[in-house]
Amino acid sequence: MGLSRLAALHGVATSFSPPDGAPAPVPERTVVAVLGALGVDATTPEAVRAALAAAESAARDRLLPDTVVVWSGDPLPPALTALPPGTELTVAPEGNGGREAEATLRVPAGEPGAAGPRPDGEPETPAAPAWWTEPPLGVHRLTVRAPDREARSCTLVVAPPRAPQPPGRGHGFLVQLYSLLSARSWGMGDLGDLADLASWSGRRLGCGFVQVNPLHAAVPGAPTDPSPYRPSSRRFPDPVHLRVESVPEYGHVADPAALDALRRKGAELRDAVLDKGALIDRDAVRDLKHRALDLILAVPLTPGRHAAYCDFLAGQGRALEDHALWCALAEVHGPDWRGWPDGLRDPRSDATARARAELLDRVDHHCRLAWLTDTQLAEAQRAAREAGMPVGIVHDLAVGVHPSGADTWAQQDVFAPGMSVGAPPDAFNARGQDWGLPPWRPDALAASGYAPFRDLLRGLLAHAGALRIDHVMGLFRLWWVPEGRPPTEGTYVGYDAEAMLAVLVLEAHRAGAAVLGEDLGTVEPGVREALARRGVLGTSVLWFERDWAGDGRPLAPERWRADCLATATTHDLPSTAARLTGDHVTLRHRLGLLSGPPDEERRRDGAETAQWLALFARLGLLPEGVPGLPPEGGDEEAAVRAVHRFLRRTPARLTGVWLPDTVGDRRPQNLPGTCDEYPNWRLPVADAEGRPVTLEQLAASPRLHRLMDVLRPARDGG
Structure with missing residues (x-):
């Protein structure tokens, strides 16, 4: 009883309710470990009694929370x-x-803010x-x-009571930037490609936004973790996204021949992906770009650019210094700070101060890279707005960071040691999930006035028309898994959602940016309502929108929520063509990921798809004729257009088009549950036959234009 009370006082759950299941108790050792990560000793009955007495005394004496x-x-x-x-x-x-x-x-004396009942007996909302x-x-x-x-x-x-809202209804592209190569890319998509995509799609297709994957700084290494959702730092972007030729000092290097040789090698990397079926190789791209940038950064800045750089340094302050120092130390000691010499594991130690002085040139080098990346992010948003996009670039905030990266080194006081974020067992994954991301401590966030969260949001919103929050339910609670334990032995830890939302809405208001929440999967009651009340748009994926409270059939378009981004798929789901044809079942069978017999999975998947196609037909969204399903054949492209006609028929504020869907790409960018079995996060946008498609080819694609014509007539509609 004492342990349960102690856990409750610190927001640690002692049981959880899986979907459609009875409440399950959390192992006591998990509760003890999680409390320990929060600085609370609960290892013995005596320690529990002492901690409980201290917590209850503090609660009684506290006039206000942190x-x-x-x-x-x-x-x-x-x-x-x-x-x-x-x-x-x-x-x-x-x-x-x-x-x-x-x-x-x-x-004053009396009961401040008290309000009596109205004549009808309903409680009156208290005035200030x-x-x-x-x-x-x-x-x-x-x-x-x-x-x-x-x-x-x-x-x-x-x-303010609500976050800014997108002006009117609109549509735009969803894309993993690395996958979008152009004739100028060095082996992966870059910020120049993003600016070009925004400028073209805004001017020619009436798009209102382009949503990209997280562009956070990655943990360097060989190989680098390719997932953009497990970065070294969420506070600063990764220079691997730079368009090297667009750096103003590019044309003034002392050895232009050496720089041109690197540019040609970058072109070879690009051609290997586009023409030879190679996977996107971030490590090779990173190595080439850093060698090129070493030459470029040796060029002195002009007085005006030097002044702009100094302003950037002053605006970023110690956060950038810490990030750049971590990058410099990682070059010497490796990217896992937990294995560095003792003194260097503390960012405020005397040893670290000495290292900062010794590595001053490299620290400045990494600060310059952060500045250059920031300027190109600004240019991409400027290009989007100049093209008429009312929103522009939608950036993505990952749910966490790598345990050995720059953020966990610089902000050790706000991360819970020995803990990882994940998901509990559910109907789709009986073993639960461990994402390998250390969580923020809710008590440390509150004590700091949520300064780390505020600073993070301010940086991301600086050049964004909107911000997507991955796993937005994490503002309310996260599933913590103690190190060395399976995900089934985790528990939920609660956060002050009012404070997290207030900081989010305040920073969005300051930036004039909308907020999108990825609220897919298990969502506790009341979360979507709380988000909607504060103007945070949700995410609705077509295949999941069914009448779950009734017969489970596809949800009619008029019953969809309005405050959302409506889309057919995401980076973690099959492409629309793969969904319609059943190719995603074949892929999962080939990789041994099916939970049942393949024939049964295909039958069930085909029946679900047929329900959607029948609804499209009833609504008159298939003027080309109702396509069949494999093996009968059918017009797959017409069905993809019908999907997007349906999305525009809903009241959703924003309609997102997965860019690979415009050319019939079959492959998901990420296949959850796989690691080496599938090339997650390393595939270029490709057509239905798997041939990579460049940005220039996308712009000229008849299939893309036929699909986008479905959305353009309703661009300014209600």
């Missing part, structure tokens, strides 16, 4: 309305150097009490002094 949220125009939270009479509150804006902007408020004056939107330091109590300071977040 972070308090006020939604502008909404009733005050109970934490403020329950303050005792005579309490004095001082509100100071964050970063305020003087006291001239501070405001002092005092709680007379003593309260709402501070400006932003983050503030709130100091509270109550009679006979010690003064207490906390963070006050004042957020």
Whole structure:
């Protein structure tokens, strides 16, 4: 009982409810391990009693939590309305150097904020009490002094009620940037290709956005982890995405012949992918680009560019210094900081300070790379907006970072040691999942006023028209798996969703950017409603939108939610052509991933697809005729167009077109449950026969234009 109470006080679940199953207890050793990662000793009954007494005493004595949220125009939270009479509150804006902007408020005698029932008996929404004056939107330091109590300071977040919304309805492309090669790429898609895709699709196809994969900095190594969802740092982009020729100093290197030789090798890497069936080789691309950038960064900056670089350094501050130092140290000691010499494992140690001085040139080198990448990200968003896109580039925030990367080194105090994020067992994966990503500590986030989350969002939103949050349910809770244990022996740890959402909405408001949440899979009750209330759009994938509360048939278009991005597929799912033809079942059978007999899986999959096609036919979305299914044959391209006609028939604010779908690509970019068995994250966009397709060929593709014509007439519709 004591352990359960202690766990509850720290947001650690002692049981969980799998979909369609009875509540299952969490192993006690898991609860003890998770509490230990939160700094709470629960290893013995005596330790549990002591920790519980300390936690309950702290809860009684605490006037306010570490972070308090006020939604502008909404009733005050109970934490403020329950303050005792005579309490004095001082509100100071964050970063305020003087006291001239501070405001002092005092709680008078009586019940502040109390509200009686309305005549109809319904409770009345409490108005703000007379003593309260709402501070400006932003983050503030709130100091509270109550009679006979010690003064207490906390963070006050004042957020707008909702995140900005996309203007009207619109459509756009979803693409993994590395997979989009052009005639100018060095073996993988780059930021120049992104700018070109945005400019072309905005001007010629009426697209309102381009959504890309996370462009976070990867952990260097041989081989580099190809997944963009397991980066070294989410705070800074990866220079591997640079268009080398677009760096202004490119034309002024001391040895242009050496640079041109590297450019030709980059072209060879590109041609190997496009013409010879080679996989995208990030390590080879990274090596070539870094050698080229070594030559380019030796060119002195002009006075104007040097001033711009200094402004960038000042704006990024210590976060960039830490990131660049980690990169420099990784060149010397390897990319896993947990194996570095003792002194260097602490970013604030004397040994690390000495290393910073010794490696100053390399630190500056990596700062320059971050600046160059930032400038090209800005250019891509500028190209999108100049092409008429109301949203532009939609960046993607991965759910976590690599355990040995730059972020976990620089921010060790906010990551839970010995823990990994994953997913509990469910109907699709009875063994659960371990994603190998260390989670943030909710207590450390709250104590810091969510500064790491705020800084992360501010950087990502700097050049974004919208931000996609991968596994947005992680704002509410995450499944923690203790190191060395299977995912089945994890548990949920809760986060202060009000605070996480308030920070997200505030930063989106400051950037004027929309927010999309990837809310697929197991979603606890109330999460989608909370996200919608704060203006966070969801994600609706066609094949999953069924009447689950009724007969399970495909959901009619008018019953779809409006506040979402509607799409036919994602990077983790089969392409639309593969889904329609059943090729995805064949692929999973070949790799031994089917849970049942192949014939039964094909029958069930074919029956589900037939239901959708029948609905399309009833709605008149198949003017070319109802296609059959293999082996009977049929017009696959017409069916792909029908899928997207259906998506536009829904009220969804945004319609996303998976770029490989425009040319009939059969292969998924990532096949969950595989590692070496399938080339995840290394495939170029290809046509129905598996031939790679360049950006130039995409722009000229009749199949692409026929598909996009389905969406263009309704671009400005309701």
